[in-house]
Amino acid sequence: MFSYHCLNPIAEVGLDQFSTDYKKVEAAVTADAILVRSAAMHDMEFGRNLQAIARAGAGVNNIPLERCAKEGIVVFNTPGANANGVKELVFAGMLLASRDIVGGIEWVKSQSGETDIAKMAEKQKKAYAGTELAGKKLGVIGLGAIGVKVANAATHLGMDVYGYDPYISVQAAWNLSRSVKHIDAVEDIYKECDFITIHVPLLDSTRQMINKSAIQMMKKDVIILNFARDLLVDEQAVLDGIAAGKIRKYVSDFPNPTTAGQDGVIVIPHLGASTAEAEDNCAIMAVQEISDYMENGNITHSVNYPDCQMGICQTAGRIALLHYNRQGVIAQYTTILGDANINVSDMTNKTRGDFAYALLDIDAPVTPEVVEKLDAIEDMIRVRVVK
Numbered sequence: 001m002f003s004y005h006c007l008n009p010i011a012e013v014g015l016d017q018f019s020t021d022y023k024k025v026e027a028a029v030t031a032d033a034i035l036v037r038s039a040a041m042h043d044m045e046f047g048r049n050l051q052a053i054a055r056a057g058a059g060v061n062n063i064p065l066e067r068c069a070k071e072g073i074v075v076f077n078t079p080g081a082n083a084n085g086v087k088e089l090v091f092a093g094m095l096l097a098s099r100d101i102v103g104g105i106e107w108v109k110s111q112s113g114e115t116d117i118a119k120m121a122e123k124q125k126k127a128y129a130g131t132e133l134a135g136k137k138l139g140v141i142g143l144g145a146i147g148v149k150v151a152n153a154a155t156h157l158g159m160d161v162y163g164y165d166p167y168i169s170v171q172a173a174w175n176l177s178r179s180v181k182h183i184d185a186v187e188d189i190y191k192e193c194d195f196i197t198i199h200v201p202l203l204d205s206t207r208q209m210i211n212k213s214a215i216q217m218m219k220k221d222v223i224i225l226n227f228a229r230d231l232l233v234d235e236q237a238v239l240d241g242i243a244a245g246k247i248r249k250y251v252s253d254f255p256n257p258t259t260a261g262q263d264g265v266i267v268i269p270h271l272g273a274s275t276a277e278a279e280d281n282c283a284i285m286a287v288q289e290i291s292d293y294m295e296n297g298n299i300t301h302s303v304n305y306p307d308c309q310m311g312i313c314q315t316a317g318r319i320a321l322l323h324y325n326r327q328g329v330i331a332q333y334t335t336i337l338g339d340a341n342i343n344v345s346d347m348t349n350k351t352r353g354d355f356a357y358a359l360l361d362i363d364a365p366v367t368p369e370v371v372e373k374l375d376a377i378e379d380m381i382r383v384r385v386v387k
C-alpha cells in the first residue's frame, strides 16, 4: 500500500488513475509521494517515507530539487501537459495589449443604465483603439513546449516570428514551423521585435534576463509578455520603461506588489495552466509517473535524477539504488550482492550531475541484512526494495 498527499488541489481524473493500492493522506509528512502545483516547498521538512514529488505542471522553482536529490526524493514534472493552455493565454495577452480592451469594457460597465450608450460608444471608442498582430514581429525566447506552440500559432496569424533558444531540444526543433526565423543572439530579438514573449524556466542563469540593458535595446512601443515567471524580468526596469514611453505594455501572469495596479501593465492571476484540459493532462501524467516509480522503480520526466526505465520486473526481485555519482559505488554494491550469492540478471545505472540511479533485477529477493549493507555504502543515498 502506498500513500500520497496533494499539496494543491489535483484533478480527480488524474487521482482516479491510482490503483486501489494507493490511499490519500491528510498529512504530507507521512506520505510516500506528494503531488503539487505551485505551493512553495522550499521551507518544508520532508518525512522519511517520502520517495517522490510530482509537480503537476512545468516550472519546478517552487521545489528544492538539490535537497530532494540528497534526501533520495525523486522529483518529476509533466512536460508539455499544460503548454496549450499557456499558449492560448499568451495570445489573449497579445490581444489585450494591442487594443485597450480592458479599459473599453470597464468604460461600458461604468455607463450601464445610459440609454444613449450606443451613440456614446461610437464617440468614445477611439480612446481604446490600437493595432493588429498581423505583420508585426514577435520574438519568442525559449522554444520548449510552450514557446514552440506560441511561435507556430503566431505564424498563422500573419506574424513575422523570431525564435531564440540555444539549448533547443531535437523534439522541439522538429515541431517548430519552418516559417520561424532562427535567431542566434537574443539581442537581435530585443532590437527587432514589436512583441517579445519569454518562455524559459526560472534558473540562476535566466533570473532577471529581461533587464535594463535588454530594455534599452528594444524598439519604442514594444509589448513584453511574461507567462513564465516574474523573476525572469526586472519589473522595476519595465515600469521605468513604461513611464518613459518606451514600453507600450507589459503583460504578466504573475501578480506581485511591484506590478499590480500599475499603468501600462496587464496582470493576470496566474491563469496559464488553469484550464480543465491542462489540469487533467497534468494530473494524469503526474499520477502515471508516480505509479511507475513506486511500483516499478522506473523514472520518467524527473528533474533531479536521471530518467531510467526497465519495464516491469520479471525476476524474483528488483532494487533501486539512489546514490552519489562517485567512483567505486557500482563496484561496492555489485560486490555486496555477489557476496550474498545474488545474481544480477539485468541492471541500468544512469547519472545526472552529482546523482546516480541504478535499477537491478535480481534472481533472489534481497534480505534485510543485504539491504543494511547496501545502505552502509558511504555514497548511498537510499536503497529501495521495489519487489
Ligand SMILES: NC(=O)C1=CN([C@@H]2O[C@H](COP(=O)(O)OP(=O)(O)OC[C@H]3O[C@@H](n4cnc5c(N)ncnc54)[C@H](O)[C@@H]3O)[C@@H](O)[C@H]2O)C=CC1
Pocket: 057, 058, 059, 060, 079, 080, 082, 083, 086, 141, 142, 143, 144, 145, 146, 147, 164, 165, 166, 167, 168, 169, 172, 199, 200, 201, 202, 205, 206, 227, 228, 229, 253, 270, 271, 272, 273, 274
Ligand atoms: N503561466 C503558467 O501558468 C505557466 C508557466 N510556465 C512557465 O513556463 C516555463 C516554460 O515552460 P515549458 O515551455 O513547458 O518548458 P520547457 O522546458 O519545455 O521549455 C523551456 C525552454 O527554455 C529553453 N531555455 C533555457 N534557458 C534558456 C535561455 N537562457 N535562453 C533561451 N532559452 C532557454 C530550454 O532550452 C527549453 O527549450 C516553465 O519553466 C514555467 O516557469 C509553464 C507552464 C504554465
Ligand SMILES: O=C(O)C(=O)COP(=O)(O)O
Pocket: 037, 038, 039, 056, 057, 058, 059, 060, 082, 270, 272, 273, 274
Ligand atoms: O506549470 C507551471 O509552471 C505553472 O506555472 C502552472 O502553475 P499552476 O499549476 O497553475 O499552479
